[in-house]
Amino acid sequence: xxxxxxxxxxxxxxxxxxxxxxxxxxxxxxxxxxxxxxxxxxxxxxxxxxxxxxxxxxxxxxxxxxxxxxxxxxxxxxxxxxxxxxxxxxxxxxxxxxxxxxxxxxxxxxxxxxxxxxxxxxxxxxxxxxxxxxxxxxxxxxxxxxxxxxxxxxxxxxxxxxxxxxxxxxxxxxxxxxxxxxxxxxxxxxxxxxxxxxxxxxxxxxxxxxxxxxxxxxxxxxxxxxxxxxxxxxxxxxxxxxxxxxxxxxxxxxxxxxxxxxxxxxxxxxxxxxxxxxxxxxxxxxxxxxxxxxxxxxxxxxxxxxxxxxxxxxxxxxxxxxxxxxxxxxxxxxxxxxxxxxxxxxxxxxxxxxxxxxxxxxxxxxxxxxxxxxxxxxxxxxxxxxxxxxxxxxxxxxxxxxxxxxxxxxxxxxxxxxxxxxxxxxxxxxxxxxxxxxxxxxxxxxxxxxxxxxxxxxxxxxxxxxxxxxxxxxxxxxxxxxxxxxxxxxxxxxxxxxxxxxxxxxxxxxxxxxxxxxxxxxxxxxxxxxxxxxxxxxxxxxxxxxxxxxxxxxxxxxxxxxxxxxxxxxxxxxxxxxxxxxxxxxxxxxxxxxxxxxxxxxxxxxxxxxxxxxxxxxxxxxxxxxxxxxxxxxxxxxxxxxxxxxxxxxxxxxxxxxxxxxxxxxxxxxxxxxxxxxxxxxxxxxxxxxxxxxxxxxxxxxxxxxxxxxxxxxxxxxxxxxxxxxxxxxx
Numbered sequence: 001x002x003x004x005x006x007x008x009x010x011x012x013x014x015x016x017x018x019x020x021x022x023x024x025x026x027x028x029x030x031x032x033x034x035x036x037x038x039x040x041x042x043x044x045x046x047x048x049x050x051x052x053x054x055x056x057x058x059x060x061x062x063x064x065x066x067x068x069x070x071x072x073x074x075x076x077x078x079x080x081x082x083x084x085x086x087x088x089x090x091x092x093x094x095x096x097x098x099x100x101x102x103x104x105x106x107x108x109x110x111x112x113x114x115x116x117x118x119x120x121x122x123x124x125x126x127x128x129x130x131x132x133x134x135x136x137x138x139x140x141x142x143x144x145x146x147x148x149x150x151x152x153x154x155x156x157x158x159x160x161x162x163x164x165x166x167x168x169x170x171x172x173x174x175x176x177x178x179x180x181x182x183x184x185x186x187x188x189x190x191x192x193x194x195x196x197x198x199x200x201x202x203x204x205x206x207x208x209x210x211x212x213x214x215x216x217x218x219x220x221x222x223x224x225x226x227x228x229x230x231x232x233x234x235x236x237x238x239x240x241x242x243x244x245x246x247x248x249x250x251x252x253x254x255x256x257x258x259x260x261x262x263x264x265x266x267x268x269x270x271x272x273x274x275x276x277x278x279x280x281x282x283x284x285x286x287x288x289x290x291x292x293x294x295x296x297x298x299x300x301x302x303x304x305x306x307x308x309x310x311x312x313x314x315x316x317x318x319x320x321x322x323x324x325x326x327x328x329x330x331x332x333x334x335x336x337x338x339x340x341x342x343x344x345x346x347x348x349x350x351x352x353x354x355x356x357x358x359x360x361x362x363x364x365x366x367x368x369x370x371x372x373x374x375x376x377x378x379x380x381x382x383x384x385x386x387x388x389x390x391x392x393x394x395x396x397x398x399x400x401x402x403x404x405x406x407x408x409x410x411x412x413x414x415x416x417x418x419x420x421x422x423x424x425x426x427x428x429x430x431x432x433x434x435x436x437x438x439x440x441x442x443x444x445x446x447x448x449x450x451x452x453x454x455x456x457x458x459x460x461x462x463x464x465x466x467x468x469x470x471x472x473x474x475x476x477x478x479x480x481x482x483x484x485x486x487x488x489x490x491x492x493x494x495x496x497x498x499x500x501x502x503x504x505x506x507x508x509x510x511x512x513x514x515x516x517x518x519x520x521x522x523x524x525x526x527x528x529x530x531x532x533x534x535x536x537x538x539x540x541x542x543x544x545x546x547x548x549x550x551x552x553x554x555x556x557x558x559x560x561x562x563x564x565x566x567x568x569x570x571x572x573x574x575x576x577x578x579x580x581x582x583x584x585x586x587x588x589x590x591x592x593x594x595x596x597x598x599x600x601x602x603x604x605x606x607x608x609x610x611x612x613x614x615x616x617x618x619x620x621x622x623x624x625x626x627x628x629x630x631x632x633x634x635x636x637x638x639x640x641x642x643x644x645x646x647x648x649x650x651x652x653x654x655x656x657x658x659x660x661x662x663x664x665x666x667x668x669x670x671x672x673x674x675x676x677x678x679x680x681x682x683x684x685x686x687x688x689x690x691x692x693x694x695x696x697x698x699x700x701x702x703x704x705x706x707x708x709x710x711x712x713x714x715x716x717x718x719x720x721x722x723x724x725x726x727x728x729x730x731x
Contacts, residue, residue, distance in 0.1 A: 002051050003060055006041070007032045007287050007294070022393040024145045026353040027386050029286070030378065033294030039375075043300070057295065064292030065252065066239065067285030068358050072253045073238040074278060075140040076260020077270050078463035084169060087162050090335045095163035098328035098349055099170060103135035105323040106316050113312040118373070121313065125181030126368045129359075130313075132174035134320025138355035139164040143463045145351055145389065153465050153511035153518075154398035156341055160348045161464060172254075179251055182366060197248035202258065209237075210262035217269040226272040234263070235277055253358055267478050271461030293357055296364055297378050301371045313373055317380050325350050344396040347388045352381040399552045402517045408555035409727040411599045411636075413526045418450040418499075419443075419603075420525045424516055425455045426542050428484045430531040433562030433720070435491050437529065440582070440677075441600075442607040443497035452523050453488055454503045455481050456512050458541070466506040467515055475504055509541045513548035521554045527600075528553055532561045532703070532711075532723075546702045550682075550725055556596055559682075559702055561711040561721040581611050581649070584677045585719075587667065587706060588616040588637065591629055591685020595636045596726035601679045602640050611649040614640070615670060617690055620658045624689035660694040664709065673717035678710045682725040 011032035018028060034040065041047050110117070110127040120126060142164045143152075151157035176198060184191035216230055241255030264270055302310065328349045332342030360377050363369045369377070413419055419441070423434060443449040457479055459465055468475050470485075485502055492500050505515035520528055530546050550557055586601040588594045598614070605612040616637060619625060644650040655666040682704035694705045703711055707723035 003036055003056065003291050004287055006051075007036045007291050010035050011287070011290075021386075022149075022390045023386055024148050024353075024389050026141075026144065027382055027389075029290045030293065030357070030382050032287075033290030033292075034297050034299075034378070035294070036291055037294030037296070038298040039294070039300065042295075060288050061292045061295070063285055063288035064290075065242075067281060067287075067289035068253065068354075068361070069238060069242045069256045070235075070277060070281040070285055071140070071289070071354060072358070073256035073260045074274055074281060075143070075463065076257045077263045077273050078143075078265060078461065079139060079165070079168075079261060080265050080462060080464055081165075081169075081261060083162070083464055084165055087166060091159060091162040092166060094328065094331040094335060094345075095166040097331040098137075098163070098324060099135040099167055101135075101327035102320045102323040103131045106131040106134050106320045109319045110312070110316055113315060116308060117312045118309060118370070120368050120370075121373070123181075123185060125178050125185065126363075128181065129174065129178040129363070129368075130316060131320070132171070132178070133356065133359055134317065135324065136167040136171045136174070137164055137324075137349045137351060138171065138353070139168045139463070141351055141353035141355050142348060144353065145385075146348070147508060147510075149389070149393065150510045151348075151392075151396070151398055152459075153467075153507050153514040154396070155401075156344050156348065156396060157398070158465070160345060163349065165464075172257075175251055175254065179249065183249060194249055198250060201245060201248065201250065201255070205241075205258045205262055209259065213263045213269065217264040220268045226269055230269075231272060231276050234259075234273060251362060253362070265462035267461060269461075274461050293361065293378065296361065296371060297375045298371050299375060299379070302375055305372045310372055310376055313376060314380075317377065321350060321380075321384055340395055344392055347392050347395070350384060350388050352385050356381050398514060399517070402521055402552050402554040404521070404554045405729060407727065407729070408520075408524065408526050409596055410526055410556055410603070411596055411726065415446065418448045419527065420450045420523055421452070422516065422520045422523065422525045422528045423451050423453045424528065424530050425453060425481075425484065426531060426545075428481065430533070430562065431484050431487060433560065433564070434529065434531065435488070437560055437562075437722070438491070438498065439495065440604050440607060440610060442603055442610075443495055444606070445497060447603065447606075448497040448499065450523075451488075451498060451500050452503060452519060452525065453485075453500055454505055454516060454519055455479075455484070456515070456545075457504065457506045458512075459506050459508045462506075465508070465511065465515075466504070467518075468504045468506075470502040470504070479504055479506055509544065512545045513552060516545075516549050517552050517554060525555050527555060528557045530557065530559045532559050532700075543700065543702060550702060553725075553727070556727045557725045558600070559707075559723045559725075561703070561707075561723070563711075563718050563720045582609055582676045583674055584610055584612045584679060585670070585675045586612060586614045586679040587681075587710070588614055588633075589663075589681060589686045589690050589706060590617070590625075590633045591681060591683075591687075592632075592726040593681030593684040593704075593724055594686070595632065595681070597679050597681045597722075597724035598636060598640055600722075600724055602643065605644065605647065605650055608649070611651075613651040613653065613670070613675075615653045615655055615666070617663060617666065617687075618654060618656045619687050619689040620656055623658075624687045626685065626687070629685045657690060659689060660692040660705075663690045663706075664694070667706075667710065668716070671716055673719075675717060675719045678719050678721045680704070680707050680710065680721070680723055682707060682723050684726060684728070 011028050014031050015025060015028035042052065107127060110131065114122050142160055146152050146157045180191050180194050183194040220226055238256040238259055241259045242252045245255035246252040263273060325346045329342050329346040332345050337345065360369065360374055364374050425431060438449065438451065441449060488500050492498050503519060507515055516528060528549060530549060532546065533542060546559055584601065584604065586598060588598055601612055604610050641652055657663045657666055691705045698705050698708045700708045703723045707721060709715060711721040
């Protein structure tokens with residue numbers, strides 16, 4: 001137990017120290033295991049005597065094996081083998097080039113150096129498994145690093161994962177071939193027994209276990225948890241499968257992997273299995289796995305052997321790393337992937353991690369590697385990954401494509417062009433408010449709306465993010481939102497100048513904003529509409545996404561705080577009730593965001609149902625004004641007033657204030673609780689005098705100081721709030 005506490009503590013310390021160097025977690029885990037092992041602490045006789053007894057080591061190694069069993073099992077659950085069918089031609093060719101060339105190169109080098117090798121490595125099966133390991137990049141390794149660095153939803157991240165799945169398929173066949181060859185070295189009957197065992201176990205998993213898992217998944221009612229007995233039985237089944245495959249000589253990791261692959265991924269069963277077991281694996285068992293790795297790793301053992309014994313292995317590994325990087329890069333350039341992106345892809349495909357370490361342990365058990373060779377591979381693996389990850393961070397910024405120099409906002413949207421909106425839907429209850437907001441956006445013959453409705457779902461129980469265009473791709477049944485789509489289509493039928501197109505994004509919380517920004521970029525959107533909800537873990541995640549979108553969006557953004565906007569609007573009625581007036585208020589505090597909000601409000605007031613009060617704030621004696629911003633503000637306000645001077649539904653007022661307290665007082669003075677919607681700019685260009693002393697009141701950064709105030713429960717009335725941020729030009 002002291003080993004466990006030590007390795008966890010050391011791992012966290014190393015991770016903290018290496019954080020500025022952008023190192024992944026796996027590097028600190030391996031280093032933590034090595035420090036606890038004979039390379040550092042176990043060289044002390046006191047430590048060996050008092051801290052690590054034989055019984056503790058036996059328990060630690062068994063728990064370490066269990067950690068690796070659950071690691072491959074969980075990634076088996078998360079993986080979707082059907083994605084191989086959807087792999088593009090470019091992904092396939094780049095992957096095959098990146099696998100075959102290093103494998104052939106390493107095999108050729110090994111044959112040249114065969115006479116100087118250790119006899120256990122010099123066999124054909126041993127050379128083959130080492131060559132194949134150097135050619136293949138494992139999917140779980142990439143997934144962990146890409147998720148950690150928030151690259152899963154990036155173009156390069158998706159490409160790397162697609163290529164890694166191809167590599168994993170080839171990797172499974174390689175391990176099977178290696179095991180068969182190893183068995184065949186002792187006699188052909190052993191190889192035959194191995195193949196028979198393999199066919200029987202795979203048949204059992206496919207034709208017995210898989211139907212059971214599908215039956216369990218299909219019988220889980222929507223919104224109800226999975227029966228705990230099923231979860232416990234499946235987790236025990238992972239251990240049993242590991243024992244069975246190890247007993248039959250099929251490698252202990254194969255059984256749990258195959259079991260994981262036949263469990264339906266995504267929501268319901270797959271998600272539950274991952275949620276229930278991932279914490280146990282990462283926090284409890286995996287540290288023991290790295291203690292086991294560290295116990296095999298002894299840097300002093302390298303010094304104790306003749307370097308000529310390790311030189312062939314070192315040369316093979318170096319050849320594999322170099323040819324893997326170069327061949328992937330050249331293949332990427334051939335397919336016209338940009339130079340910088342191709343370089344990043346090559347570095348990602350060079351990453352090594354947990355699966356490689358598991359393979360090293362397996363080769364130790366098979367007698368192929370001894371402690372010096374094992375230590376060499378662990379050190380080279382750690383060094384390679386530690387070198388590649390900072391370079392990836394330097395070379396590739398996933399938000400770079402969203403940095404555009406063209407104006408994509410409402411203010412500069414041509415009058416004869418559709419206003420293109422990306423409507424983000426995190427949960428179906430928010431849809432009624434969003435529809436009402438679209439309705440008052442006043443689509444017309446000369447100002448139609450093109451709305452790209454994006455349903456955003458958290459990625460759980462699977463590893464591959466999805467981005468689905470409903471026109472070109474079929475949405476998996478577990479992610480369907482048919483009722484919401486039908487509601488939006490019905491609204492489209494009633495409002496002839498509104499056109500919808502539907503998309504679904506399934507991605508981790510940290511990467512959701514990337515799909516929103518990417519869709520906005522590709523569809524040349526002028527506005528992203530985001531819902532806002534207060535309280536709860538789910539809503540905290542939405543707020544995080546909203547902040548990320550505000551920081552990186554390639555167009556303007558509006559955050560809608562829905563408190564029951566326009567409850568009298570009858571969405572199901574094709575005839576609007578023109579005798580109904582809805583009162584809107586627009587707070588104009590100056591700056592780009594306020595100008596964008598005013599243009600949006602101007603669009604709304606063209607609807608006869610809407611009355612609008614615009615309140616413009618001035619500072620006393622024009623203190624704190626930015627002359628350039630004020631000039632732009634004057635132009636937009638004058639243009640608005642000239643356009644609406646004869647509109648009896650528009651009221652314009654001016655308020656002079658000296659500080660934030662007077663700003664709040666001015667807003668409260670005009671609030672009689674009769675307004676249905678408050679419209680306000682977020683923060684860009686606001687005169688700091690208007691908000692002096694208000695920062696300590698703010699709870700929700702994404703709404704800005706004024707938006708947060710008018711949306712707070714303490715603000716009188718039940719009006720909804722629309723906070724607008726104009727596109728920030730970043731290029």
